[in-house]
Amino acid sequence: MSASPRHVAIIMDGNGRWAKKRFLPRMAGHKKGVETAKQVAYAALDLGVEVLTLYAFSTENWARPDEEVSGLMGLLKIFIQRDVRELSERGVRLKVIGNWRALAPDLVVLIEDALTQTAGNTASTLVIALNYGSQAEITASVRRLAEQVKAGALEPDAITADHIAQGLETADLPPLDLLIRTSGEVRLSNFLLWQAAYAEMLFVETLWPDFGKAELAAALDGFGERERRYGGL
Ligand code: IPE
Ligand code: IPE
Ligand code: MG
Numbered sequence: 540m541s542a543s544p545r546h547v548a549i550i551m552d553g554n555g556r557w558a559k560k561r562f563l564p565r566m567a568g569h570k571k572g573v574e575t576a577k578q579v580a581y582a583a584l585d586l587g588v589e590v591l592t593l594y595a596f597s598t599e600n601w602a603r604p605d606e607e608v609s610g611l612m613g614l615l616k617i618f619i620q621r622d623v624r625e626l627s628e629r630g631v632r633l634k635v636i637g638n639w640r641a642l643a644p645d646l647v648v649l650i651e652d653a654l655t656q657t658a659g660n661t662a663s664t665l666v667i668a669l670n671y672g673s674q675a676e677i678t679a680s681v682r683r684l685a686e687q688v689k690a691g692a693l694e695p696d697a698i699t700a701d702h703i704a705q706g707l708e709t710a711d712l713p714p715l716d717l718l719i720r721t722s723g724e725v726r727l728s729n730f731l732l733w734q735a736a737y738a739e740m741l742f743v744e745t746l747w748p749d750f751g752k753a754e755l756a757a758a759l760d761g762f763g764e765r766e767r768r769y770g771g772l
Pocket of ligand 1: 611
């Protein structure tokens with residue numbers, strides 16, 4: 540019997556190129572991308588994925604033109620308000636990782652509400668990485684350990700990889716099994732660097748707005764055929 544991944548993460552890339560190919564503004568690609576995110580979240584639920592983590596906005600994405608950043612924030616608002624409510628009716632719990640508390644106050648309130656509303660759901664977990672950067676996440680974990688050392692509560696020699704992992708925002712989630720990136724780019728772009736240590740990777744050419752249930756199902760099948768050795772034989 541082939542194994543299925545419990546935790547799948549996706550770097551949703553290629554919205555801009557999808558729009559460009561159609562001579563549309565980049566925002567049209569992002570709009571379609573949000574639709575895809577919703578469909579893929581339902582597909583993951585149907586296919587038995589326990590945790591789906593979606594990279595929605597990186598700490599580096601602030602470098603984009605103001606107009607695109609505010610457009611993306613607007614779409615996020617709609618996603619949290621409308622789509623998360625619908626997903627919640629199917630038992631999906633929302634979790635948000637990244638420095639989302641630094642976003643606009645109205646968006647922060649919407650996220651807090653959505654987190655509260657979905658907290659008791661148990662069918663699956665949808666994790667949205669929002670204003671997320673893996674290096675910042677690891678740095679924060681290490682800083683907390685340094686504070687414990689400074690306070691005399693922890694010996695430097697006693698620090699293990701597990702201490703660092705426990706300080707990450709993903710500490711309560713199953714280990715990352717499968718990491719997918721769309722649009723043909725083959726890099727992690729500061730996403731789940733620590734968590735990906737033994738994740739299987741899948742890079743597909745499909746632009747995110749064209750991704751769908753069939754491709755997710757194929758990715759899960761492909762995962763089942765891989766042999767994970769974790770350094771052993
Ligand atoms: C991914 O699509 C969405 C976000 C980063 C928010 P892009 O906007 O990066 O699309 P490309 O890479 O320009 O095609
Ligand atoms: C990664 O995509 C971030 C998200 C998908 C949210 P980018 O398009 O921002 O990554 P780079 O700039 O190509 O590395
Ligand atoms: Mg991109």
